[in-house]
Amino acid sequence: MNLIDLHYTEHGQGTPLVLLHGFPFSSSLWRDQANGLADICRVITPDLRGHGASPAPEGTYTMELLAQDVLRLLDTLGVEKAAIMGHSMGGYVALALWRLAPARFTAFGLIASHAWADTDEGRKARYSQVNAVGERGTRAIVDAMLPRLFGPNLAEDEPIKETAESLMMATKPSGVTGSLRGMALRPDSSDLLADIDVPTLILCGDADRIVSLARAEAMAAALPNATLITIEGAGHLPMLEQPHATTLALRTFLNDLDPYKKAERL
Ligand code: MLT
Numbered sequence: 001m002n003l004i005d006l007h008y009t010e011h012g013q014g015t016p017l018v019l020l021h022g023f024p025f026s027s028s029l030w031r032d033q034a035n036g037l038a039d040i041c042r043v044i045t046p047d048l049r050g051h052g053a054s055p056a057p058e059g060t061y062t063m064e065l066l067a068q069d070v071l072r073l074l075d076t077l078g079v080e081k082a083a084i085m086g087h088s089m090g091g092y093v094a095l096a097l098w099r100l101a102p103a104r105f106t107a108f109g110l111i112a113s114h115a116w117a118d119t120d121e122g123r124k125a126r127y128s129q130v131n132a133v134g135e136r137g138t139r140a141i142v143d144a145m146l147p148r149l150f151g152p153n154l155a156e157d158e159p160i161k162e163t164a165e166s167l168m169m170a171t172k173p174s175g176v177t178g179s180l181r182g183m184a185l186r187p188d189s190s191d192l193l194a195d196i197d198v199p200t201l202i203l204c205g206d207a208d209r210i211v212s213l214a215r216a217e218a219m220a221a222a223l224p225n226a227t228l229i230t231i232e233g234a235g236h237l238p239m240l241e242q243p244h245a246t247t248l249a250l251r252t253f254l255n256d257l258d259p260y261k262k263a264e265r266l
Pocket of ligand 1 (some may be wrong): 021023
């Protein structure tokens with residue numbers, strides 16, 4: 001397995017919190033949360049393989065491979081245990097990481113993410129998207145995703161739409177296709193939920209058109225130790241759409257965990 005050195009940013013000190021971004025974004029997605037939580041923990045935000053400033057080799061990025069890259073980063077940083085949370089595809093990576101190394105988690109989080117595999121239809125759509133990106137570049141996936149990303153109440157000219165678009169457009173076609181192929185291959189993890197015995201945050205925008213609230217509720221019911229927080233009116237990118245509410249949700253969750261008690265200061 002050819003692991004790579006991931007680019008990452010770090011804010012704050014103390015107990016580590018690792019935030020994994022979704023597809024096809026980068027660690028910049030977490031800018032507000034990284035700044036807003038730096039007073040209570042060490043926030044580590046990697047750029048997953050193929051995204052941001054990390055290398056984007058051609059290939060298939062299985063969720064296991066992406067998780068191995070993250071484990072390698074944690075080893076390099078001397079982080080033995082952390083709260084590890086993922087947004088959307090980052091959540092698929094967090095689930096793969098749990099399969100590989102459950103002892104590395106102090107807490108778990110799925111943010112606008114879920115545990116199920118693609119349907120056959122969904123898998124076919126991923127491969128058509130791979131072809132479309134081959135023909136039209138990253139623009140093809142941006143055009144497909146952008147209309148589904150936000151809640152209904154966001155104004156047409158809301159600047160975060162442009163922010164999301166430029167973050168996605170910065171992803172190289174090889175990063176997009178590698179991730180699409182990898183997501184198509186990911187196994188179903190719904191049976192794994194019962195084994196995730198650390199405190200787990202399920203965070204979901206109630207207007208998310210990609211991951212439904214029903215799925216978030218089903219996961220919270222299947223997990224032994226879950227906290228479900230819903231962000232009213234938010235779509236698939238609550239950290240951009242409602243940054244303060246998202247940061248507050250993370251603080252509230254961390255506040256209940258011994259290593260992060262300083263969160264009480266908010
Ligand atoms: C993401 O935001 O990471 C993607 O929407 C995940 C997916 O396509 O399944």
